[in-house]
Amino acid sequence: GDSVTQTExxxxxxxxxxxxxxxxxxxxxxxxxxxxxxxxxxxxxFLFRASRDKEKGSSRGFEATYDKGTTSFHLRKASVQxxxxxxxxxxxxxxxxxxxxxxxxxxxxxxxP
Amino acid sequence: xxxxxQNPRYKLARVGKPVNLICSQTMNHDTMYWYQKKPNQAPKxxxxxxxxxxxxxxxxxxxxxxxxxxxxxxxxxxGSAGLEYSAMYLCASSRGWGYAEQFFGPGTRLxxx
Numbered sequence: 001g002d003s004v005t006q007t008e009x010x011x012x013x014x015x016x017x018x019x020x021x022x023x024x025x026x027x028x029x030x031x032x033x034x035x036x037x038x039x040x041x042x043x044x045x046f047l048f049r050a051s052r053d054k055e056k057g058s059s060r061g062f063e064a065t066y067d068k069g070t071t072s073f074h075l076r077k078a079s080v081q082x083x084x085x086x087x088x089x090x091x092x093x094x095x096x097x098x099x100x101x102x103x104x105x106x107x108x109x110x111x112x113p
Numbered sequence: 114x115x116x117x118x119q120n121p122r123y124k125l126a127r128v129g130k131p132v133n134l135i136c137s138q139t140m141n142h143d144t145m146y147w148y149q150k151k152p153n154q155a156p157k158x159x160x161x162x163x164x165x166x167x168x169x170x171x172x173x174x175x176x177x178x179x180x181x182x183x184x185x186x187x188x189x190x191x192g193s194a195g196l197e198y199s200a201m202y203l204c205a206s207s208r209g210w211g212y213a214e215q216f217f218g219p220g221t222r223l224x225x226x
Contacts, residue, residue, distance in 0.1 A: 043203055097211075098161070102155075
């Protein structure tokens with residue numbers, strides 16, 4: 001079945017470090033890919049989306065490129081800040097007519113000042 | 114106002130008793146979703162309403178009910194709570210269908226004893 005795998009359960013970095021959170025998916029057809037971010041006490045918040053191969057999504061300095069060949073949508077940021085500490089979810093949109101999302105397990109990002 | 118509200122934020126229930134969770138949004142969104150989130154697991158879609166039409170996931174069909182008396186409100190109903198229902202329940206809404214951004218509420222943490 002359709003699934004999303006986030007390799008890292010937790011990532012600990014220092015401010016200004018480069019961030020990569022890996023996301024790989026398995027799906028039939030041509031899914032859309034999303035990143036959501038969840039801060040403590042809040043629900044997940046949409047970061048950005050990509051719908052076709054080689055499309056780059058970006059927001060707030062974060063970016064990811066849809067790669068159908070490697071079935072990946074890795075999240076990257078060049079220089080993280082303490083305020084980026086949160087849980088990041090990769091998600092797969094598998095049914096356009098329903099808007100159904102399949103989420104990965106999430107990656108908890110902790111940034112030391 | 115792009116907020117989704119959920120009540121209550123915390124709910125304690127006894128095994129075998131019913132539970133009713135409430136979600137509201139004032140964005141006039143067509144679609145409202147309910148997700149279940151357990152520790153160290155991905156958020157899992159339980160059901161969603163597109164307008165007045167309810168769609169329930171096959172593997173949770175028997176366990177959860179829902180109602181949407183108007184565009185703004187949506188409830189999640191558990192007829193007889195079991196220990197396995199202890200989780201965070203997230204409500205979300207989106208405009209239309211497709212791969213639209215979903216707006217999430219802060220969640221209701223349900224503990225069944």
